[in-house]
Amino acid sequence: MHPPGSDTVLVRYGDLGVKSSKVQRDMERTLSGNLDAMLGARGIDGEVEEVWSRPRIHTDPEDVERATDAVTDTFGVVSASPCTVVEPTMEAMREALVAAAREHYDGGSFAVRARRAGGPDAHSFTSEDVERDGGEAVWNAAQGFDPEVDLDDPDHVLYVECRPEEAFVFVEKRPGPGGLPLGTQRPLVALLSGGIDSPVAAWEAMKRGTPVVPLYFDFEAYGGADHVARAIESARTLAAYAPNHGFDLRVAPAGAAADRLVREVGATRMLSLRRYMLWVAEGFVRELGAAGIVTGEAMGQKSSQTSANLAVTDSITDLPVHRPLLTRDKQEIIQQARRIGSYEDATIEAGCNRIAPDYPETNATLEAVEAAEPDLEPLVGDALERIETVPL
Numbered sequence: 001m002h003p004p005g006s007d008t009v010l011v012r013y014g015d016l017g018v019k020s021s022k023v024q025r026d027m028e029r030t031l032s033g034n035l036d037a038m039l040g041a042r043g044i045d046g047e048v049e050e051v052w053s054r055p056r057i058h059t060d061p062e063d064v065e066r067a068t069d070a071v072t073d074t075f076g077v078v079s080a081s082p083c084t085v086v087e088p089t090m091e092a093m094r095e096a097l098v099a100a101a102r103e104h105y106d107g108g109s110f111a112v113r114a115r116r117a118g119g120p121d122a123h124s125f126t127s128e129d130v131e132r133d134g135g136e137a138v139w140n141a142a143q144g145f146d147p148e149v150d151l152d153d154p155d156h157v158l159y160v161e162c163r164p165e166e167a168f169v170f171v172e173k174r175p176g177p178g179g180l181p182l183g184t185q186r187p188l189v190a191l192l193s194g195g196i197d198s199p200v201a202a203w204e205a206m207k208r209g210t211p212v213v214p215l216y217f218d219f220e221a222y223g224g225a226d227h228v229a230r231a232i233e234s235a236r237t238l239a240a241y242a243p244n245h246g247f248d249l250r251v252a253p254a255g256a257a258a259d260r261l262v263r264e265v266g267a268t269r270m271l272s273l274r275r276y277m278l279w280v281a282e283g284f285v286r287e288l289g290a291a292g293i294v295t296g297e298a299m300g301q302k303s304s305q306t307s308a309n310l311a312v313t314d315s316i317t318d319l320p321v322h323r324p325l326l327t328r329d330k331q332e333i334i335q336q337a338r339r340i341g342s343y344e345d346a347t348i349e350a351g352c353n354r355i356a357p358d359y360p361e362t363n364a365t366l367e368a369v370e371a372a373e374p375d376l377e378p379l380v381g382d383a384l385e386r387i388e389t390v391p392l
């Protein structure tokens, strides 16, 4: 929703704002580059203007809604508003508010909310003056609807953000993902199974500024072609949030390891399989110069994810294994997967159903796992040599 003729998108960020000014400036620059890439990827003609603490996008009025959607899919953005830009005078703001109300107000209660930025002398009026004056103008213009002012819980809000050089008028603050601009952290290798959890976990890491390199383990005879296809779809969905970062899916072989473990290991089989995956991932992290691993595991979600078992699987690697979903319930994860668009890629439970033993261990010790485990090292070495890249 936007006032008539809107050709600008106001961009707000959160966590960047608490950084030192040098870090903030660098991160703003990264954010601008990411916004530019997001617009480009969606074929939207728009120009990013870097303005300290309030970047903005200039675009054609007919593209302003799509540009706002692109902005609110960009990590680091807390909210965005398609808006009209006017002179920071009472008269111009009043006029723009009335125009916005004519387009959007159709009865019920309303409020004008104003914010002023700049020093105390930047304007000859206060934000309360803008709210009172603007509100009165809207009220007069809306007489046909029997208008009512409600400052606490209005049906319609008309916003003004008044800065020293210009004022923005808008009717919506569309929420973005928040977090930090992608590319402000060192990358992680994301174990992406094509299931429901792992794309959400990767997305959470990306939200905090971390590019991810998706790594899929192909269980071959134990998995099936559709599993790879789902992992590719998940990677594609995530890639749309990272248009200026490489996102090709890497596929590591895991059929031989699965086969060996199915034949030789009983109750602790899945733990050894996970140790195999983490060990291969560790080698891959080192090859890439990445900073760690991210998985979609959640405490207690499966037998391999009890607190005792996570301790045993983690001990195979010195790298940090990040688990953004550690404390999440499945229903919350599913809702988020729907929001970010990865749910459709993953409606069948992925993974290891054909590999799992009938009675998996839930409370393993490292000694027991190691005692039952064949030597994984040659399998890991072989897998690292055979990792393939599937371009999206």
Ligand code: ATP
Pocket (backbone or CB within 6 Å): 190, 191, 192, 193, 194, 195, 196, 197, 198, 199, 215, 216, 217, 218, 219, 294, 295, 296, 297, 302, 349, 350, 351, 352
């Ligand atoms: P998901 O967790 O993605 O929904 P899942 O629940 O079937 O899939 P789990 O057995 O819970 O998978 O595996 C836990 C985590 O291990 C996954 O979130 C993912 O990070 C990783 N993982 C599992 N299987 C694979 C695989 N085939 N390739 C890459 N990573 C995998």
Ligand code: MG
Pocket (backbone or CB within 6 Å): 195, 197, 198, 296, 297, 301
């Ligand atoms: Mg899972």
